[in-house]
Amino acid sequence: MLPQGVPMFAEAIVRGVPKTLDAGITSADLGKPDRAKAMAQHCQYVQALEECGLEVTALDADEKHPDSVFIEDTAVVTGRCAILARPGADSRRGEVHGIEEALSGRYENIERIGDPGTLDGGDVLQVRDHFYIGLTSRTNREGARQLSEVLRSYGYGASPVETNEFLHLKSGVSYLGDEDLVVAGELAASKEFGRFDKIIVDSREGYFANCIRVNDHVLVAAGSESAKALIAARGYEVIELEMSEFRKIDGGLSCLSLRLPGRDGGVYRTAAGGEP
Ligand code: GLY
Numbered sequence: 001m002l003p004q005g006v007p008m009f010a011e012a013i014v015r016g017v018p019k020t021l022d023a024g025i026t027s028a029d030l031g032k033p034d035r036a037k038a039m040a041q042h043c044q045y046v047q048a049l050e051e052c053g054l055e056v057t058a059l060d061a062d063e064k065h066p067d068s069v070f071i072e073d074t075a076v077v078t079g080r081c082a083i084l085a086r087p088g089a090d091s092r093r094g095e096v097h098g099i100e101e102a103l104s105g106r107y108e109n110i111e112r113i114g115d116p117g118t119l120d121g122g123d124v125l126q127v128r129d130h131f132y133i134g135l136t137s138r139t140n141r142e143g144a145r146q147l148s149e150v151l152r153s154y155g156y157g158a159s160p161v162e163t164n165e166f167l168h169l170k171s172g173v174s175y176l177g178d179e180d181l182v183v184a185g186e187l188a189a190s191k192e193f194g195r196f197d198k199i200i201v202d203s204r205e206g207y208f209a210n211c212i213r214v215n216d217h218v219l220v221a222a223g224s225e226s227a228k229a230l231i232a233a234r235g236y237e238v239i240e241l242e243m244s245e246f247r248k249i250d251g252g253l254s255c256l257s258l259r260l261p262g263r264d265g266g267v268y269r270t271a272a273g274g275e276p
Contacts, residue, residue: 008177008215010262012054013102015071016061017042023066024249025089027167031248038245042069045219045256048239052214054259059102065095069246070255073120073138073168074099076131076147079261079268080154081109083147088118088138099258106260107268111150119143122168122255127175130157132192134169161192165206170254172206176213180234182227184209199234201227210252212259219253 017039022032046056062068074096076083082103084096113119123134133144148158165185166172174182181196184206201209208227211220218236221243232238
């Protein structure tokens with residue numbers, strides 16, 4: 001049985017749904033997102049984070065950037081430092097400016113990925129003190145190298161993971177804690193993840209591998225009874241959330257927030273903290 005009441009995250013930052021949402025980048029053939037529905041789904045998402053005990057800061061929508069609601073891609077946030085990403089899609093690069101201000105009030109140490117590196121936060125999976133960095137169409141080797149170097153300078157480990165099948169690494173893999181890894185498609189056979197207790201999601205339902213452990217709960221996208229049942233069978237308390245409108249523009253649950261551990265005296269410092 002999993003330990004209950006373990007405070008893994010204390011706060012989250014989300015960003016409003018822009019009026020331009022329907023211009024978001026997509027590879028899906030699911031039609032245009034309906035903004036009103038997307039706003040309702042976003043509201044339920046925020047409520048779920050609050051139900052899990054997080055204090056949620058909502059930044060204003062960034063109308064210039066249709067994909068900006070997917071705030072996770074703009075930064076990597078840890079217990080010791082924050083790293084501003086350099087998104088791989090040109091249309092998303094400007095999203096980072098808006099996040100810098102929010103993080104500068106919270107972090108003593110803010111680092112950044114520089115040209116010619118590209119990196120999306122959705123490609124970065126933290127497992128305790130180690131970070132897996134997906135090499136994808138959004139994150140290049142130089143971006144992964146820069147991030148690894150920064151993370152190592154703060155005492156973390158880092159390693160790259162090749163993936164061709166998913167937009168982002170975390171589109172196909174999520175860490176729940178206690179060595180439980182939800183995984184789909186090619187990542188199920190990845191050597192990098194050989195040591196974990198895998199919950200393998202059917203490749204036809206790969207979208208549902210993107211879920212998030214938030215303290216005592218796991219947030220999952222509604223629509224896959226089998227993925228939900230597999231996760232619940234491991235003893236997790238599941239909260240299902242409707243994601244239909246974000247899925248239309250390739251967005252998953254994790255992309256909608258930056259989740260931060262507790263702060264030491266109001267600010268994230270260099271000293272190693274107890275991380276999940
Ligand atoms: N539409 C989400 C992304 O392409 O990053």
